Amino acid sequence: MSQPAPQAHPVPQHVHQAQLQVAAALEKAEGKPVDLLKAPWGEVEKAVQKVLGGAFQINQPEHQTVALGVAGAFAMRLIQEHQAFWFPNRDSPEGATVGFPDAIIMLSPFGAAMDALGQGKLSRLDDLASDIRRSLGQARFGVNNPAQALGGQQPKLTPVDYQRLFDPGFLQFVAIDPNKAKTALESKPDSLARDVRNALGRAQQELPPEARQQFEGQIVQSLQRLDASKSLIEQADRAPRLVELMAHLFATVGGTGSAPEDFWHDIVLPLLFIGTPKSFPPMDEEELDLFRQGADPLPLFVDVVPHAHPAPEEGLLGAFEMGDIGLVHPGFARIGALRLIRIDTKRIKPLLEQFDPAKMGETIKAFGETVAKAAGKPSNETPQGKEMLQAALTLLADLKRAVTQGQGELCLRRLTEAEAASERALAAVRKGLQGSLIIT
Numbered sequence: 526m527s528q529p530a531p532q533a534h535p536v537p538q539h540v541h542q543a544q545l546q547v548a549a550a551l552e553k554a555e556g557k558p559v560d561l562l563k564a565p566w567g568e569v570e571k572a573v574q575k576v577l578g579g580a581f582q583i584n585q586p587e588h589q590t591v592a593l594g595v596a597g598a599f600a601m602r603l604i605q606e607h608q609a610f611w612f613p614n615r616d617s618p619e620g621a622t623v624g625f626p627d628a629i630i631m632l633s634p635f636g637a638a639m640d641a642l643g644q645g646k647l648s649r650l651d652d653l654a655s656d657i658r659r660s661l662g663q664a665r666f667g668v669n670n671p672a673q674a675l676g677g678q679q680p681k682l683t684p685v686d687y688q689r690l691f692d693p694g695f696l697q698f699v700a701i702d703p704n705k706a707k708t709a710l711e712s713k714p715d716s717l718a719r720d721v722r723n724a725l726g727r728a729q730q731e732l733p734p735e736a737r738q739q740f741e742g743q744i745v746q747s748l749q750r751l752d753a754s755k756s757l758i759e760q761a762d763r764a765p766r767l768v769e770l771m772a773h774l775f776a777t778v779g780g781t782g783s784a785p786e787d788f789w790h791d792i793v794l795p796l797l798f799i800g801t802p803k804s805f806p807p808m809d810e811e812e813l814d815l816f817r818q819g820a821d822p823l824p825l826f827v828d829v830v831p832h833a834h835p836a837p838e839e840g841l842l843g844a845f846e847m848g849d850i851g852l853v854h855p856g857f858a859r860i861g862a863l864r865l866i867r868i869d870t871k872r873i874k875p876l877l878e879q880f881d882p883a884k885m886g887e888t889i890k891a892f893g894e895t896v897a898k899a900a901g902k903p904s905n906e907t908p909q910g911k912e913m914l915q916a917a918l919t920l921l922a923d924l925k926r927a928v929t930q931g932q933g934e935l936c937l938r939r940l941t942e943a944e945a946a947s948e949r950a951l952a953a954v955r956k957g958l959q960g961s962l963i964i965t
Contacts, residue, residue, distance in 0.1 A: 547594025561598035566647040596634035612684035624687035628664035693939040699780035700933035709775035718748035724957030731953040758856035779932035781923035800833035821910035822893035
C-alpha cells in the first residue's frame with residue numbers, strides 16, 4: 526500500500542497563515558525568497574534574526590507569529606519525510622499536535638520552535654528531527670518490539686488514534702469530597718502508591734489482568750518516580766495529569782458519565798436553560814426543510830426554542846461565567862493547562878432542581894409532533910435520535926443527582942476518549958480504595 530501524500534494531512538489554518546506571513550517577511554528582509562521547507566536552518570535563522578530585530582521575545586505577538594510560522598515549516602518537513610500528520614489536541618498551545626504513523630511520538634512543533642528561537646539556535650530543530658528519525662527507525666526495525674522483529678505487521682497509527690489517546694475532547698462532571706481531595710493531594714507519593722496497589726489487590730475480580738498491569742505501570746510506578754520527601758500537590762507542575770487523576774480517584778463520590786464536549790455544549794446544557802415550554806415558536810421554511818430532509822427533532826429543538834432562563838453569552842460551555850470557575854486545591858495553581866476545575870453551582874442548581882427527565886422527554890416529543898404537522902411529514906424517530914435523547918437526559922439526571930444531593934463540590938473533568946473508556950476500571954479501583962487509610 527502506498528504511503529499517503531503529505532497534503533492528505535491538513536495543516537491547521539492559523540499555522541498555515543503564519544507560515545505564509547513568515548515566508549513573506551523573510552523574503553522582504555533578504556530581498557529574495559527563503560525556502561522554509563528546504564533551506565538549512567542556519568540560513569533560515571539569519572533571515573529570522575533580521576525579521577525579529579533582536580533577541581526572540583516570547584511575549585511579543587509578532588515574535589509568536591514567527592515561531593508559529595517556523596513551527597509550520599518544521600512540521601511540514603516531518604510530514605514530507607515521515608508521513609507525519611497534525612491532529613487536534615486541546616492541550617497544545619496551537620490547538621493541534623503532530624503525530625507519526627510508525628510509533629507513538631507526539632510533538633508540539635510550536636513548542637520546539639519557541640525553544641529553538643529562545644536559544645537563538647534553529648539548528649536545534651535538526652537535532653530534534655534526528656532524534657525522531659532514530660526513534661522511528663528503531664520502531665520500523667522492531668527494536669523493543671519482538672512481534673515486529675519476527676515479521677509481525679504493526680498497523681499504521683492515524684490522526685484518529687492519536688486524538689483518541691491524547692486530545693481531551695470528552696467532559697465529565699464529578700462530585701469531589703474536598704476533605705478527601707485535600708488528604709490525598711497533601712499525602713506523600715509513596716503512601717498513595719501503596720494505597721493504589723492495595724486497592725488493585727482488592728479489585729482483582731473486577732479488573733482484567735491487562736487493566737491491573739496498566740494501573741501498576743502507569744500510575745503506581747509514576748507515583749514512585751516522584752520525590753518521596755514532598756507531598757503530591759507540591760509536585761503538581763512536574764506531574765499535572767497524575768495529580769488530577771489522584772484527586773479524581775481518591776475523592777470522587779458521584780457524578781455523570783463522560784461525553785464529547787460538543788454534545789455537552791450544543792445539546793445537554795442548553796436543554797437545562799430552555800426548560801419545558803408548553804408552546805413552541807413558529808419555524809421558518811428553511812428549518813422545516815431541514816426536518817423534511819431527516820433532521821432529528823432534538824437538535825432542532827435546541828436550535829429553535831428560546832431559553833426560558835438566561836445563560837451566559839460567553840464563558841465555559843455556554844453555561845458558566847469565568848467567575849464560576851475555581852481550583853480544586855490551591856496547589857492546582859501550579860498546573861498550566863488544567864483538566865480538573867471546580868464549578869460554582871449557584872447558576873445551574875435551581876434549574877437542575879426543576880429538571881424532570883420524563884417531562885423533558887415528553888416536551889421534545891411534543892415538539893417533534895408540532896414540527897411534523899407544520900412540515901407535512903411524519904416525525905423522524907430514528908434509533909440514533911432516540912439514543913441521543915436518552916443520553917442527554919441521563920447525563921442531566923446524573924448531574925442533578927450530583928448537584929442537589931450534596932455529595933461534594935461539583936468539578937468539571939476533561940479527559941481523552943481513551944481515558945473515558947477506562948472509567949469503569951477506575952471505578953473498580955476506587956471501590957477497592959474504600960478501605961484505604963487515605964480516604965477514610
